[in-house]
Amino acid sequence: MSAVRRTQRTPGEIVDETFGQCLRRLRGGRSFRDVASVAACSKSYLSDLERGLKTPTPQMVAALDQALGARGELIALADVRPGMDPLEQADALQQGLHEALAAGPLTDSSLDEIAYMVARHGRATRYRSERELLPELLADFQDLRLLLTHRQPASSRKRLTIAVAQMSGLMALTLLKLGDDRARAWWRTGRAAAAAAEDRATLSWMYAQEAYQLYYGHDLEGAVELAARAQQLAGGLPCVGDALAAPLEARAHALLGRPGDTTRALAAAEVALGRLPDEDQIGSAFGYSEASLRFHSGNALTHLGETSRAGEQQARALELYPESDRTDRALIRLDQAMCLATDGDPAGAAVHATNTIVDLPPGNRSALIIYRARDVAARVPRARAVSEVRVLREVLALPPGERDSNSGADQPGNGGRR
DSSP states (O other): OOOEEEEEEETTEEEEEEHHHHHHHHHTTOOHHHHHHHHTOOHHHHHHHHTTSSOOOHHHHHHHHHHTTOTTHHHHHHTOOTTOOHHHHHHHHHHHHHHHHHTSOOOHHHHHHHHHHHHHHHHHTTTSOHHHHHHHHHHHHHHHHHHHTSOOOHHHHHHHHHHHHHHHHHHHHHHHHTTOTTHHHHHHHHHHHHHHTTOHHHHHHHHHHHHHHHHHTTOHHHHHHHHHHHHHHHTTSSOHHHHHHHHHHHHHHHHTTOHHHHHHHHHHHHHHHHHSOGGGSSSSTTOOOHHHHHHHHHHHHHHHTOHHHHHHHHHHHHHHSOTTOHHHHHHHHHHHHHHHHHTTOHHHHHHHHHHHHHHSOGGGOOHHHHHHHHHHHHHSOGGGOOHHHHHHHHHHHSOGGGTTTTSOTTSTTTTOOO
């Protein structure tokens, strides 16, 4: 028995209709042979579908819908099964209608909505945890994938492809922060999409963001190379990729012990930020701001051991960052802890790092945060591991859900919370 949908054929006629009945009505006077040849199936298979003896695949439903000019009617009925829960039926119908709408040509309003969706996700990276963001990215990316399967005018397809590149970058960044190596595949997809759209600004942004993957994977020379590629693609024009890449290059040079190259790259970062229009100096994965530059400059100077200058940059960054930007604020505080360790205060460094972890909501304690906190712990030799350092190492060894109550961050003698 086939599923039933209530259909209004004419203003005064409402009937219940199965998938097979709908298929028969839409076929009209056309022969099985004619429809089957267009939909690439057999006549007997088509007959079985009309009689409700077989269930079509999603691909076959789409082919029949297009062959018969059904405008989504068959798609809307296909996934509704007999005895299905009403809420599940509603989900199936919604998906069918959504796919039917995606099959149509993209309007300017549709493309504007896609651009807004991508920009909204970019802003959300500044205040939402990666685990919250990932499911929504996946759902919206599925819609983009569906739109890409249909033919679009060249101008529409270019805008759609740029959106795919940007969303690929957001997927990669999210997976990177979660410590998932699948981010690497998404960088490749994003670069391919940006290149297909022939959009140098987006391609520059992709290379600048991918440089972070190599930076946190300890491939510092590779990070420098990709950062240089991003700046080359920007060509000196106002571009977020340029402003993002120069300070990342400086941080990699600092870790490699190259103070001269670090200073040169930081100077280039100041110039690149100064060229950016106000609309790009925003708190978003697609923007770059003074807050970010102060954070990244402070980080580079921290790696060089110039703790006094680093402290000035860190203080300014914390003034500029909103409280909602938990990830970067936590990373800045971990840089402050690193400076304390460099200056010979292992207890103060450990307390500052421990409180940074404990103060974060569990959902924001990403792999990236823990990675940086372990850097602080590793800076203090075990021979000098005072009790505060042991507490930090214990916190880092605990499962994420247990880092609140068992850390000892509020116990007497450890400096309390800062």
